[in-house]
Amino acid sequence: MSYEQFAYFYDELMQDAPYDEWVRFVKEKLIEYHVEGKSLLDLACGTGQLSIRFAKEGYDVTGVDLSSDMLAVAQAKSQEEGLLIPFFEQNMADIEGHGQFDIIGIFCDSLNYLQSDREVTDTFSNVFQHLKAGGLFFFDVHSIHKISHGFIHQTFAQAEDRLSYIWNSFPGEGPNSVEHELSFFLLDEQTGKYDRFDELHIQRTYSDKQYRDWLEEAGFDLLEVCADFENDAPKTDSERIFFIARKKPSY
Incomplete structure (x- = not known):
């Protein structure tokens, strides 16, 4: 990460x-x-x-x-x-x-x-x-409820002029864990083009x-x-x- x-x-x-x-x-x-x-x-x-x-x-x-x-x-x-x-x-x-x-x-x-x-x-x-x-x-x-029902198999997205993202969540390898795959699109104001950044965040609860x-x-x-x-x-x-x-x- x-x-x-x-x-x-x-x-x-x-x-x-x-x-x-x-x-x-x-x-x-x-x-x-x-x-x-x-x-x-x-x-x-x-x-x-x-x-x-x-x-x-x-x-x-x-x-x-x-x-x-x-x-x-x-x-x-x-x-x-x-x-x-x-x-x-x-x-x-x-x-x-x-x-x-x-x-x-x-x-x-x-x-x-x-x-x-x-x-x-x-x-x-x-x-x-x-x-x-x-x-x-x-x-x-x-909570385990949040990990299991609020995140896993869910997709979140935001589309704004300067910053947008797509956020997909999948089951993690360990019990009660989740992997968040995030892609961000940030406007470069000088070129007018968007730069893409990818992140993987892993969370686990008990x-x-x-x-x-x-x-x-x-x-x-x-x-x-x-x-x-x-x-x-x-x-x-x-x-x-x-x-x-x-x-x-x-x-």
Whole structure:
């Protein structure tokens, strides 16, 4: 999977994403669970959409992402906003050397890009090590229902003057996984012709119970599992599942 071209028009494609809802959700839960600290590690931060929003809310944000191109966009945007956010290029399964934080988040279903059980458990273990005692870990994932019924065998398309795409989704090789084949057509304003870029994105999810078990094995207290930016427990047709876990104060 490559983000070399995708990074530079990602924000245009994601302009309707509910980033403000993620910020609202996290802030409400921090109040509910009495977390007053402001240091926040944004894993798989992408182009910094959430990093910048949290920084504007007064959080001391550090961003980490695997893509140097995504980070270049994030850095440029944060500088334009007059924000000093440190960004680092690392895989979330291999993070090291960042100290400890009050809050760690893996937002926007980014955890689903990990392809193996080991990568997920390594990520949870590393998050645990980078979290202060009593700190909160937030992440959201696609539900099995979303992968199976919302993506697989579906085609999505957009036709605009500057940027168009065709997005086909197929069953992945692993259980509860999907392969997204995307073709983008971006207008070159100098030549009037369209450049084509192709991407393959693979996502995999697991049952709520499996995530619960892995969190507990990593040493977390699981505080809450809810769905779709609401406080309600997931239903059979829920699409996005949210997990909130605490590092036990005794650690």
